[in-house]
Amino acid sequence: MDILNSTLKDAVHALRTKQYTSCELAQTCLDTIKKFDKQLHVFLTVNEENVLKEAKTADSLLAKGVEKPLLGIPIALKDLYSTENLLTTAGSKIIDNYVPAYDATVVGKYKKAGAIIIGKTNEDAWGHGSSGENSDYEPTRNPYDTSRVPGGSSSGSAVAVATGMCMASTGTDTGSSVRLPAAYCNLVGIKPTYGRVSRYGIIPMASSFDTIGHMTKTVYDNAYLYEITAGYDPKDATSVDIPVPKYTSFVGKDIKGIKIGIPKEYVQAPGMQKEVRKLTENAIKDLESLGAIIKEVSLPHTDVAMACYYILVPSEISSNLARFDGVRFGHLRDQFGAEAKRRIMLGTHALSAGYYDAFYKKAAQVRTLIKQDFENVFQDTDALVMPSSPTVPFKLGEKVSDPLSMYLSDIFVCPVNIAGIPGLSIPCGFADHLPVGLQIVGPQFSEERLYQIAYAYEQIHEWYREIPSLLKDKI
Numbered sequence: 492m493d494i495l496n497s498t499l500k501d502a503v504h505a506l507r508t509k510q511y512t513s514c515e516l517a518q519t520c521l522d523t524i525k526k527f528d529k530q531l532h533v534f535l536t537v538n539e540e541n542v543l544k545e546a547k548t549a550d551s552l553l554a555k556g557v558e559k560p561l562l563g564i565p566i567a568l569k570d571l572y573s574t575e576n577l578l579t580t581a582g583s584k585i586i587d588n589y590v591p592a593y594d595a596t597v598v599g600k601y602k603k604a605g606a607i608i609i610g611k612t613n614e615d616a617w618g619h620g621s622s623g624e625n626s627d628y629e630p631t632r633n634p635y636d637t638s639r640v641p642g643g644s645s646s647g648s649a650v651a652v653a654t655g656m657c658m659a660s661t662g663t664d665t666g667s668s669v670r671l672p673a674a675y676c677n678l679v680g681i682k683p684t685y686g687r688v689s690r691y692g693i694i695p696m697a698s699s700f701d702t703i704g705h706m707t708k709t710v711y712d713n714a715y716l717y718e719i720t721a722g723y724d725p726k727d728a729t730s731v732d733i734p735v736p737k738y739t740s741f742v743g744k745d746i747k748g749i750k751i752g753i754p755k756e757y758v759q760a761p762g763m764q765k766e767v768r769k770l771t772e773n774a775i776k777d778l779e780s781l782g783a784i785i786k787e788v789s790l791p792h793t794d795v796a797m798a799c800y801y802i803l804v805p806s807e808i809s810s811n812l813a814r815f816d817g818v819r820f821g822h823l824r825d826q827f828g829a830e831a832k833r834r835i836m837l838g839t840h841a842l843s844a845g846y847y848d849a850f851y852k853k854a855a856q857v858r859t860l861i862k863q864d865f866e867n868v869f870q871d872t873d874a875l876v877m878p879s880s881p882t883v884p885f886k887l888g889e890k891v892s893d894p895l896s897m898y899l900s901d902i903f904v905c906p907v908n909i910a911g912i913p914g915l916s917i918p919c920g921f922a923d924h925l926p927v928g929l930q931i932v933g934p935q936f937s938e939e940r941l942y943q944i945a946y947a948y949e950q951i952h953e954w955y956r957e958i959p960s961l962l963k964d965k966i
């Protein structure tokens with residue numbers, strides 16, 4: 492079974508047409524985990540006992556011709572999705588013994604669709620980070636070059652898909668955490684419109700920024716999963732009751748006449764690597780050759796976006812992490828890692844009497860300006876295109892002692908969370924054998940357009956077929 496070269500769509504088809512069984516597929520994923528997890532640190536928990544049992548059940552349903560969208564498909568979840576009776580640590584030592592009594596809404600939807608939860612993936616503790624190195628456990632490594640980071644905070648979820656340890660995965664994206672690891676691991680990653688997918692049962696980071704998302708090899712696979720998880724949930728007061736389009740039906744439509752903006756502030760951004768710039772320019776030319784209309788646009792408040800993010804997000808974090816005081820559950824606060832402590836202190840300071848107006852309130856006002864920048868541009872532009880990250884995946888350890896330079900890896904992705912709009916990262920080539928991602932951004936609830944553009948591009952370049960060198964000939 493060539494699982495590494497197989498997409499989610501291929502696997503769904505193969506199970507239905509009896510080319511292999513769910514037991515065989517799940518066993519192949521488990522074998523791959525056994526072979527590479529010690530080196531790559533992808534999973535915090537492997538659901539080994541249940542996986543084969545569930546695969547067996549799926550096989551008997553498949554034999555009866557039952558059709559569910561994910562029947563018998565192994566999926567991995569970031570370790571901050573609450574899973575009934577399955578350890579959920581959020582990558583932290585504080586709750587290293589927390590076994591939830593219920594499933595997050597998204598997990599429930601996956602199970603209902605027939606998916607098999609193969610395990611819980613490693614991440615920066617609580618979602619704080621861009622590299623995976625803030626995990627309270629071992630940092631995950633990039634399978635395209637194991638001396639480099641896979642991107643964070645959903646580090647394990649990205650590597651699990653890139654290495655064939657599962658067929659798709661979930662992450663969460665508060666400022667970068669689906670799109671950056673997707674870009675660094677040659678995957679497609681969606682950051683939804685705020686409120687489009689339920690956050691119920693997700694351990695929160697910064698509640699007004701948090702979104703859940705999926706990582707897959709292809710655009711079609713991503714749209715397919717999004718159809719399953721998007722939608723209103725009465726258990727999440729911020730989820731929105733707007734009908735969910737059939738995203739996969741937009742895949743394959745041409746993009747002639749679609750107006751794509753290139754924000755000039757992003758083109759001029761400091762620290763963008765030459766190779767990243769080149770690959771982005773190539774992708775823009777490709778989109779133009781497909782009939783898109785390319786134009787320059789301006790997002791004038793881009794230069795203050797990171798400052799705004801790093802006031803508002805730590806403020807919400809300091810409030811959300813206050814519940815982990817060791818009284819009701821979890822360990823004492825001295826178990827928090829360095830990054831969590833840094834954010835609790837920053838946030839507490841920004842919210843404290845005497846500083847609130849100067850920091851929190853000002854940043855909240857700036858947030859509105861950033862949101863308006865996007866709204867203005869979208870008056871006569873359908874979507875924006877820019878790199879997902881200014882650099883290729885960096886070396887482990889390169890930025891750990893310099894949090895500011897780590898924060899700047901997110902310069903192109905964080906503004907999207909500030910504005911609550913959707914962003915999709917897709918592979919756009921390799922620089923020195925390292926994956927580079929392209930981000931496509933649109934107005935609220937325009938995910939179908941993002942998939943449409945992304946799929947059109949993917950038809951010219953099937954970068955997803957380039958599997959990590961570590962795995963070539965080994966599986």
Ligand code: GLN
Binds near residue numbers: 618620621643667901
């Ligand atoms: N890298 C960003 C941060 O550390 C975003 C993380 C995320 O999206 N969870 O805040």
